Amino acid sequence: MFQLRRRKLESGIHKVFPGDDSKSKLVNQEKKGHGADHRDEEKSHEGETVKKQGDVQTEHTRNKPTESNKSDKPGIKQEELQRPPNLPPGKERPFRWRCVDNCCWLIGYTCFCWWTLLVLYSALPALPQYVAEKVIGPTPDPPGVKLALEGLNAKHPVVFIPGIVTGGLELWQGRPCAEGLFRKRLWGGTFGEVYKRPYCWMEHMSLDNETGLDLPGMRVRPVSGLVAADYFAPGYFVWAVLIENLARIGYEERNMHMAAYDWRLSFQNTEVRDKRLTRLKNTIETLYEMNDNNKVVVVPHSMGALYFLHFMKWVEAPKPMGGGGGDQWCAKYLKAVMNVGGPFLGLTKSFAGLFSAEGKDIAVARAFAPGVPYSEMFGLQTLQYIMRVTRTWDAVMSLLPKGGEKVWGDADWSPEEGFNCSKSKKIEKPTKNSSEVEFGPHGKPLAHYGRMVAFGRQAVQKPSKAFKTMSKESEMNDLSTAPLRSNASCGDIWTEYHEMSWDTLQKIPKEGYYTATSIIDLLRKVAPKMMRRADANWGFGVAENPNDSKYNHHKYWANPLQTTLPNAPELEIYCLYGVGILTERSYIYKLSPTSDSCYIPFRIDSSVEGESEGCLKGGVHFVDGDETVPALSTGYMCQKGWRGKTRYNPHGLKTFVKEYDHTPPANLLEGRGTQSGSHVDMLGNFALIEEVMRVAAGASGEDIGVAEDRVSQPVDMSYSAQCTVIEFEGQK
Numbered sequence: 001m002f003q004l005r006r007r008k009l010e011s012g013i014h015k016v017f018p019g020d021d022s023k024s025k026l027v028n029q030e031k032k033g034h035g036a037d038h039r040d041e042e043k044s045h046e047g048e049t050v051k052k053q054g055d056v057q058t059e060h061t062r063n064k065p066t067e068s069n070k071s072d073k074p075g076i077k078q079e080e081l082q083r084p085p086n087l088p089p090g091k092e093r094p095f096r097w098r099c100v101d102n103c104c105w106l107i108g109y110t111c112f113c114w115w116t117l118l119v120l121y122s123a124l125p126a127l128p129q130y131v132a133e134k135v136i137g138p139t140p141d142p143p144g145v146k147l148a149l150e151g152l153n154a155k156h157p158v159v160f161i162p163g164i165v166t167g168g169l170e171l172w173q174g175r176p177c178a179e180g181l182f183r184k185r186l187w188g189g190t191f192g193e194v195y196k197r198p199y200c201w202m203e204h205m206s207l208d209n210e211t212g213l214d215l216p217g218m219r220v221r222p223v224s225g226l227v228a229a230d231y232f233a234p235g236y237f238v239w240a241v242l243i244e245n246l247a248r249i250g251y252e253e254r255n256m257h258m259a260a261y262d263w264r265l266s267f268q269n270t271e272v273r274d275k276r277l278t279r280l281k282n283t284i285e286t287l288y289e290m291n292d293n294n295k296v297v298v299v300p301h302s303m304g305a306l307y308f309l310h311f312m313k314w315v316e317a318p319k320p321m322g323g324g325g326g327d328q329w330c331a332k333y334l335k336a337v338m339n340v341g342g343p344f345l346g347l348t349k350s351f352a353g354l355f356s357a358e359g360k361d362i363a364v365a366r367a368f369a370p371g372v373p374y375s376e377m378f379g380l381q382t383l384q385y386i387m388r389v390t391r392t393w394d395a396v397m398s399l400l401p402k403g404g405e406k407v408w409g410d411a412d413w414s415p416e417e418g419f420n421c422s423k424s425k426k427i428e429k430p431t432k433n434s435s436e437v438e439f440g441p442h443g444k445p446l447a448h449y450g451r452m453v454a455f456g457r458q459a460v461q462k463p464s465k466a467f468k469t470m471s472k473e474s475e476m477n478d479l480s481t482a483p484l485r486s487n488a489s490c491g492d493i494w495t496e497y498h499e500m501s502w503d504t505l506q507k508i509p510k511e512g513y514y515t516a517t518s519i520i521d522l523l524r525k526v527a528p529k530m531m532r533r534a535d536a537n538w539g540f541g542v543a544e545n546p547n548d549s550k551y552n553h554h555k556y557w558a559n560p561l562q563t564t565l566p567n568a569p570e571l572e573i574y575c576l577y578g579v580g581i582l583t584e585r586s587y588i589y590k591l592s593p594t595s596d597s598c599y600i601p602f603r604i605d606s607s608v609e610g611e612s613e614g615c616l617k618g619g620v621h622f623v624d625g626d627e628t629v630p631a632l633s634t635g636y637m638c639q640k641g642w643r644g645k646t647r648y649n650p651h652g653l654k655t656f657v658k659e660y661d662h663t664p665p666a667n668l669l670e671g672r673g674t675q676s677g678s679h680v681d682m683l684g685n686f687a688l689i690e691e692v693m694r695v696a697a698g699a700s701g702e703d704i705g706v707a708e709d710r711v712s713q714p715v716d717m718s719y720s721a722q723c724t725v726i727e728f729e730g731q732k
Contacts, residue, residue, distance in 0.1 A: 140674065143690040144248030152697045154250035156297045156335050157257070157287035159280075160229070163302025163341075164263045164395060166238045166680070168223035174204055175217060186220055188232055202385050207264055207392040212533050213273055221262065221274070226253065228260035232680075237672075241684040242299075246693060255291050257283055263303065266394035266537040267310040268554045277314050281323050288333050295335035297696045301683065302629075305342025306398055306558045312337075312566050313557035321554055331568035336695050338574040340688065341626055341679050343399055344560050345407055345633040346540075348452055349584050350399035351519055354527065355453075356602045357387035359584060359620075383600060387495050391527060397534040400523075401452070401516045402559050403542050407636070408516035409450025411464035415632055416449050416623040421582060421615035447614025447621050451513035452586045453522070457608050459512040460588060460621075496527045497601055505601050509591060546647060560637050565649045572701050573655045575638035576688055578677025580662035582615060583625025626662075628679035635659070656701040660685055 168188035171181045177200035186193060186204055193201045208215050222228060230240040239258070246256060261276045270276040284296050300308045312330055315323040323329075352359045390396055401408050409415060445461040454460045497505070514522050520540055524531040539555050543562040556562040565573065590605040605619040615622040625631050638657045642649040649655075662677030672681040682688055694704050 140686065142245055142248070143686050143693055144245030147690065147693055147697070148248050152249050152693065154246070154255055154696070155291075155698045156294045156696050157255040157284075157291045158246060158251065158692075158696050159284060159287070159296055159298045160239055160242075160256075160258045161298060161300035161304030161308050162229040162238070162258070162260060162263070163300075163304045164399070166232055166302070167229045167260045167263055168227070169205075169220050169262065169264075170223050171204060171219070172221050173217065173219035175200065178204060185223065188223070190234065202389050205264075206389050207394075209392050209529055210533075212266055212269055212392070212394040212537075222260040224260060226256070226258045228258050230258075238680060238683060239301075242689055242692065245689050246696065249693065249697065251696075255287065257287060259283065261307065263395050264393040266533075267307055267398070267558055268314075268537065269394065271314070277311055277323060280311060281315055281325065284333050296333055297335050297692075298337045299340060299692060300337065300342060301340045302343065302679065303395065303399060305339040305344065308337060308339075309344075309560060309563070310554070310557040313563055314554065316566055317552065317554075327567045330566035330571060334568060334571050336572040336574065336701075338576060338692055338695060341577050341629060341634060341682065342575065343629040343633045344575075344637045345403055346399050346401040347584075347629050347633055348401060348586060349628065350396055351401070351452070351523070352584070352587055352604070353390060354387075354396065354400075354523060354530070355519075356589070356600050356604065357383040357390070358604060384495060387600065391495070391530045394533055394537055397530070398538055398558055400520065400534075400538070400540060401633075402540050403561050404517035404520075404540065405450065405515050406542050407561075407632070408452065410515050411448065411451055411513065414447075414449035416585065416614070416630070417447065419447070419449075419614055419623050421622060447586075447616065448513075449586050449614065449621060449623065450515055452516055452519055454513040454586070454588050455509035455511075455590065456605070457588060460586075462512075495600070496529060500526065506591075508602075509589075543647075547650075560641060560648060563648070565642060565651065565653050567651050569651050569653060571653050572695075573638065573642060573653055574695075574701065575635055575655065575657045576682075576691070577629070577631065577634035577659060578626035578662055578679065578682045578685075579624050579631050579659045580677050581625060581627040582617075582622035583627055583630050584620050585614075585623040585630055586621040588616075588619040588621075626677055626679040626682065631659070654701060658691070660688060 165187075168185050170183050170185050171178060172183065174181060177197060181193065184193075186201060203215075204218055204220055206215060207213060214220070226239070226243060229238050230243055232238050243251075243256070259276075259280050261270045262274065265273065267277075271278065284298075287296055288294065298308055313322075315325040315329050316327050318324055349359050407415075409417070448454075448460050451460055508522070508525070511518075520531075523534075535555075537555055539559045539562045541559075541562065543551055543556070546556075546562055546564050551562055565571075588605050588608045589602050592599055592601050592603050608616065608619045610616055623630050623632075626634065635657060637648070638655040642653065642655045645652040660675075660677045660682055663673065663675035665673035665676070672678075672684060674684065674686045676682050676685055691704050695701075
């Protein structure tokens with residue numbers, strides 16, 4: 001019966017579509033997936049036996065694929081496609097669940113759940129808060145809501161000074177490769193161009209290696225307005241939370257301003273190229289006049305604290321080097337300078353970036369995936385390009401440690417000596433020092449934080465006297481396995497290391513260690529072009545007499561140890577910073593284990609762990625800080641250097657200090673935390689925001705309760721004979 005129906009069907013098709021080819025196509029379409037080869041059956045007229053065999057094959061192997069179907073599925077075995085013998089006729093073969101189906105299902109399910117939750121969150125904005133309050137209790141009101149209920153209103157205009165890398169930059173003129181990017185963000189936002197055209201992006205982010213200004217044919221400028229630094233990237237706030245809370249008590253763009261600038265340039269070059277210092281001076285004067293002659297509250301963050309310190313000297317200095325405002329300008333226009341996480345004395349992290357284009361995070365990534373940081377990501381040798389670009393940014397050099405060994409310590413002492421992240425108790429009888437290793441009060445080798453860069457663990461632990469008697473022969477034996485520098489071409493991936501011979505590079509580890517003073521000399525050796533610009537724009541020392549006429553040059557204005565605060569006795573200076581997070585302080589380096597001359601010759605030795613008096617992890621010694629800047633740098637000037645009438649504060653400006661102990665977010669609704677002490681996240685700290693708002697509304701440091709320093713661990717440098725020169729000789 002089945003054979004008869006099939007032959008009638010084929011006969012009818014032949015009448016409507018004459019021709020073997022057309023009939024074969026339609027038959028194959030009708031029986032696709034059943035696997036019978038009807039073209040061979042129609043062409044075979046040699047006997048009834050062949051037809052019967054074809055019928056039997058059709059009956060029992062309907063799932064057998066045609067030749068064309070086989071070629072479409074080369075990865076599937078033929079036996080997997082055969083029809084199971086126990087499957088009744090007319091039944092389809094059951095679907096086989098494969099790995100790719102599992103993956104697609106998981107992705108689809110995840111997306112569905114995500115979008116469903118997002119729709120519910122948007123449609124029912126009170127639901128997450130309701131659930132959270134039922135589980136963990138009521139969430140605190142934002143400071144803006146709280147202070148608005150208290151009746152606080154906007155009074156003093158507020159100016160924000162963003163720090164390094166947090167301000168957006170956009171393209172105004174570029175090379176042909178940047179076609180279509182006019183006035184689009186190259187820095188900040190989605191960073192889409194990094195992935196689309198990485199070499200072009202890095203080329204436009206670079207500055208001239210000789211002048212520190214724009215490269216020919218390229219103009220990258222800071223974004224204007226509050227949007228310049230409210231968010232660094234979508235969802236990652238910088239100033240947005242503070243701006244929103246200030247708006248709740250009446251602030252708007254009429255009395256609130258973001259003083260964006262090109263954070264790549266030296267501070268003086270922002271005036272030379274863009275007149276940014278002049279614009280800031282005019283803006284503050286305008287805000288003062290528009291708001292009933294109320295003085296301005298300035299809130300600098302991170303490197304912005306150094307930028308505004310430079311500005312206060314610039315505005316008083318006579319033209320053409322200065323702004324010509326006179327020594328009473330700050331007293332007339334400024335109420336308070338509330339520095340948030342200001343790295344007044346620099347940070348060692350900046351040295352690591354310039355020396356080897358890495359820090360803690362890169363070293364950890366290399367330990368887990370050794371080839372990734374040095375691989376050609378996006379067609380580039382990543383770290384080499386990062387080094388080449390960042391060494392053209394003069395502002396990075398403003399963050400190098402200031403004060404040298406007098407502040408940061410030498411081979412035998414440092415202010416943080418004795419810091420222990422394990423919080424273990426001191427032993428009663430410390431282990432005696434030996435000729436090989438110096439031990440501290442916890443019975444472990446001393447950290448010797450003053451040795452900011454050390455080559456090998458022994459260079460950290462040995463007494464300084466051991467280096468004077470160290471055998472040169474043993475040093476050469478240690479370096480005998482060092483790789484030789486090849487003559488391979490590095491193409492466009494040029495750094496100043498490529499101008500040095502390998503013999504010269506080998507001499508660097510022989511010194512054993514480098515202090516805060518000698519690392520500046522080390523950079524002059526390995527990056528002479530960069531340091532020529534640095535020496536023209538920045539000062540790194542300590543001034544015995546900052547009133548000396550030589551310190552009237554702009555290169556000293558961003559160093560608080562080589563300049564003075566302005567003549568404004570009523571001006572309040574705040575140092576607000578986070579603590580409670582391990583922060584990079586010194587490094588253990590090694591020679592890079594590659595002979596490729598395009599590679600950076602030095603790297604952090606991430607294999608070195610523990611066994612020291614301090615906190616040693618992955619070749620990095622840590623101290624207390626805000627994860628970016630050590631507490632020594634953020635707090636010392638307000639605690640010691642500017643306290644009372646000193647050589648650096650001759651007019652006796654009041655200084656206030658508050659540390660914000662880091663508390664991680666308690667739940668997901670807090671985002672990055674409302675009690676964070678992290679360097680950037682603390683701009684969302686509710687306590688800090690409240691104190692900024694109260695000062696902006698007219699309160700003073702005494703009114704908000706910071707007349708006495710709220711410091712958990714005061715900077716203690718009393719045991720340093722060198723540092724007492726700064727502390728006490730400067731006080732008058």
